[in-house]
Amino acid sequence: MKKITTHSDQETKDFGKKFASSLRSGDVVCLYGELGAGKTTLVKGIAEGLGIKDDITSPTFTLMNVYQIEPTPPRRPPARGESPTNYKLQTLVHIDTYRLKNERELLDIGVEDYLGQPGTVTIVEWPEKVEGLLKNKKVIKITLEHGEKDERTINLSS
Numbered sequence: 001m002k003k004i005t006t007h008s009d010q011e012t013k014d015f016g017k018k019f020a021s022s023l024r025s026g027d028v029v030c031l032y033g034e035l036g037a038g039k040t041t042l043v044k045g046i047a048e049g050l051g052i053k054d055d056i057t058s059p060t061f062t063l064m065n066v067y068q069i070e071p072t073p074p075r076r077p078p079a080r081g082e083s084p085t086n087y088k089l090q091t092l093v094h095i096d097t098y099r100l101k102n103e104r105e106l107l108d109i110g111v112e113d114y115l116g117q118p119g120t121v122t123i124v125e126w127p128e129k130v131e132g133l134l135k136n137k138k139v140i141k142i143t144l145e146h147g148e149k150d151e152r153t154i155n156l157s158s
């Protein structure tokens with residue numbers, strides 16, 4: 001369990017940027033926290049850390065946004081004992097279930113092509129609403145809580 005407190009959206013992004021380097025192929029990250037807690041802000045930092053240049057917008061209405069991760073040459077070779085698919089990240093998928101009516105909606109737009117799949121990192125805002133899709137998946141859980149003014153406490157457990 002890692003716990004940090006940030007004092008601005010930039011600090012939350014910076015945390016996301018650093019956290020991104022720990023992400024591996026097939027990882028699923030669940031972001032818990034109320035409206036405005038900073039979930040999407042954190043995703044912006046993670047995307048930047050993964051080398052994504054696109055503008056990250058909240059998938060509140062699209063439900064799922066898919067970003068390609070540009071390979072940044074030279075890609076390091078796999079470490080000893082590491083499977084080749086384990087170090088290559090190709091896709092970031094950002095899901096926001098806030099407006100989701102049921103899990104079927106996400107299945108219909110192809111979530112299973114990405115969730116937990118090699119080469120993909122999936123981040124889910126409001127994961128409480130898709131517990132059925134996430135069961136049997138190993139997830140990294142991050143909780144964001146409001147403090148005073150611009151303070152946010154971020155708890156990371158995996």
Ligand SMILES: Nc1ncnc2c1ncn2[C@@H]1O[C@H](COP(=O)(O)OP(=O)(O)OP(=O)(O)O)[C@@H](O)[C@H]1O
Nearest residue numbers: 006007008009012035036037038039040041150152
């Ligand atoms: N320390 C901080 N970390 C993150 N965001 C902060 C912080 N301080 C202030 N903010 C502001 O709080 C808001 C967080 O909004 P954000 O869209 O990231 O929240 P969210 O958790 O994704 O909300 P929603 O549930 O509506 O998707 C932004 O306006 C951001 O600028």
Ligand SMILES: [Mg+2]
Nearest residue numbers: 039040058125
């Ligand atoms: Mg959001």
